[in-house]
Structures are given as structure tokens and as C-alpha cells.
Amino acid sequence: MKIKSIKAYHVVQPFVDGPYRMSKGRVADCFDAVIVAITSDSGVTGWGEMAPLGNFYSAAFPAGTRAGVPEIAPHLIGQDPRGLAGIGRLMDTVFKGHPYIKSALDMACWDLAARAADVPLVTMLGGRESDMAETYRVVTHGTLDQMAALAKRIIAEGCRRLQVKVGGNVRDDIERVTTVASAVPKGTVIFCDANAGWTPYQARQFADATRGIDYTFEQPCTTIDENMSVRRMLDKPMVLDESVTSLGEMLEIHRRGAADGLTLKISRLGGVTQTRLIRDVAVDLGFMITVEDTGGAEIDTAAMAHLSLSTPAERRLHAIAFHEWVTVRTARNAPPVTGSHMGVPDGPGLGIDVDSSLLGEPFFEID
Structure with a gap:
């Protein structure tokens, strides 16, 4: 089997709920x-x-x-798409760095290989560990009333896991998290995600003032050293996201004992190949794992779902x-979502039926 043709489409995907707001005034209106x-x-x-996610979230831009x-793409014509490791080495040879550019190409090869074998992608990624993965929803930056109302709405819609955006003014964020935690039922899982928005000093201020709230701290600072300095005084679990950029960085996080869990972004790591590799090693090292990405619609969500459901359930955080x-x-179908859980579509490969008429001209x- 050889790669015969490659097409690429540009699709702007506006957000249903309007602008997505993060720390330091970072705002996006869509996935590009x-x-x-x-x-x-x-x-x-x-x-x-x-x-x-805009030009500001990671070292990637539309x-x-x-x-x-x-x-x-021209270097991939004539290559066997099932030779996934070789495809990755070839892309790294002809184009140094920029893993996010290679991500969609790598994902398409995995989908093609699984479709050609007539098996779901989850089978090729190690096998389905469970039927559904529990999902979380995001409470973005806003006024106290806005954030409390959004959290209540999410809970009313059946979700029990919240990621609350922090990383701005520390005193304001203390109020935000306190307000959200008071607005939702006891036992709601809360992650406080600063998206690397704080200095260690600010992160310690926040952690000290919120000791009475049950939450997981997510990426308070930028570097592994900074996050490690916060973790030393922390009495809560810590998850790192932006720090996980390669297998080497993941191993350094483990060596330093800098986190209990990792969020793996497919495009940040360069595609499904590297995400699966890092996921498997991280599971063996004892990390809790979330597999997601910087954004996308049905195609990317399907890849996230297949990677999530091939992660051992006891090591999976959420999706x-x-x-x-x-x-x-x-696409004409999508990863099925039932209440607060997501599965994978039926069928080979990603399982979705992409409709090229919805994508415009390549x-x-x-x-």
C-alpha cells in the first residue's frame, strides 16, 4: 500500500459559547x-x-x-502509510521541529492504516480498556456570578468534573474558585488550571489560601523547576500539561517527582505516534493520564477518544x-456522548464519516 494523494483543508470552527478566556487576558473565538x-x-x-488555540496557548499557530x-506532504507520496514509525522519522528528517505541523498527517496515517486493516483505531492503540471515558467541562474566566452560573449549568447537564480556569490575579482567583466550589455539590471533581500563568510566589499564595477546597492543581507555573518548587509545599495532587512536550520532558517530570498526572496534547507531541508512546511509558511509570489536544472538531475528538479508551481505566483521569x-x-457522525461520558464511533479507523462537502475547497x- 502506498500514499497516492494528500489534501489539506482550512476550517474555522467558532465556539458555541462565545470567547474562550484564559489567564493573562488570553482570549480565542474559535479553533482554526x-x-x-x-x-x-x-x-x-x-x-x-x-x-x-489561538497563537498564544502553545508553540503552534494556525x-x-x-x-x-x-x-x-510531497515527501509522503509513495510511502506506506502503515509504516507509522518510518513516516514519523521521515517527517522529522525533511522538516526539523514543529511537531504540531506533523500531527494531522500522522493522525491521518493511523486512521488510514486502521481502516485498511478493518479495525477500530482503539484496537491498534492497545485495545479498548472500557466502553466510555468520563468527561470534564471548563469553567472559563468571568465574573464570580458568571462562573458560578456556568458551573451550576454544567452540573445540571449531568457533568461531575470541572476544570476551573485560574492563573490571573491571585486574590481574584481565590474568590473565583471559592465561589465555584460553593456553587456545586460536594464531591464534584475540580481541577484548578492556571495554564502556566503564575510565578511560584503567586501559586503558593493561591495554594495556601485554598487549602480547605478539594481540587487538583494543574500547571500553575511555566517550567518544571517552578512547578516543582510549588509541589514541595503542596498538599494536593498536581497535573502538568504545558510542560509535557516530549518523551524526554515526561521522563524529567518523573525523575523530579514533579507531578502525579499528565495531560497529553496530541498536536503538541507531534501526533498519535508520539502520544501513544509517551502515554504507554507514563502509564508504566505510574502517572494518571488525560489525552486531549489543543482543539478541533469530530476528527480530532475521535482520535482523543480512541487514545483515552485504550488507556487503562485505573490510570485515566478524564476526557x-x-x-x-x-x-x-x-462529519456525519461523531464520538458518542452520553451524559458525562464519551465513547468511540463504530467502524474502522477513527470510526467517523467525514463529509468533505462540509470542509470547502482544499x-x-x-x-
């Missing part, structure tokens, strides 16, 4: 996605998606993805249904 279709000489097509895919965040559709095509 690149969707890739890779077709083999046997007529099987695999799909991949990558969508940065225009960079659109510029980078045409640089890499997120990004396709429910956006106003546009890219901005790049080669065969």
Missing part, C-alpha cells in the same frame, strides 16, 4: 483547524486534524500549520468532547 485527507493507491482515505503541511464546543460540523492538494 487544518484537516488532512491521505488516500492510498487502494482507495482508502484516512483523516487527521490539528487546531491550535498560519504555521497551513504553511508547513505543503512542505512535508473532553471538543466537537461539542464548536458550531460547525465536519487549500493544498498533491497526488
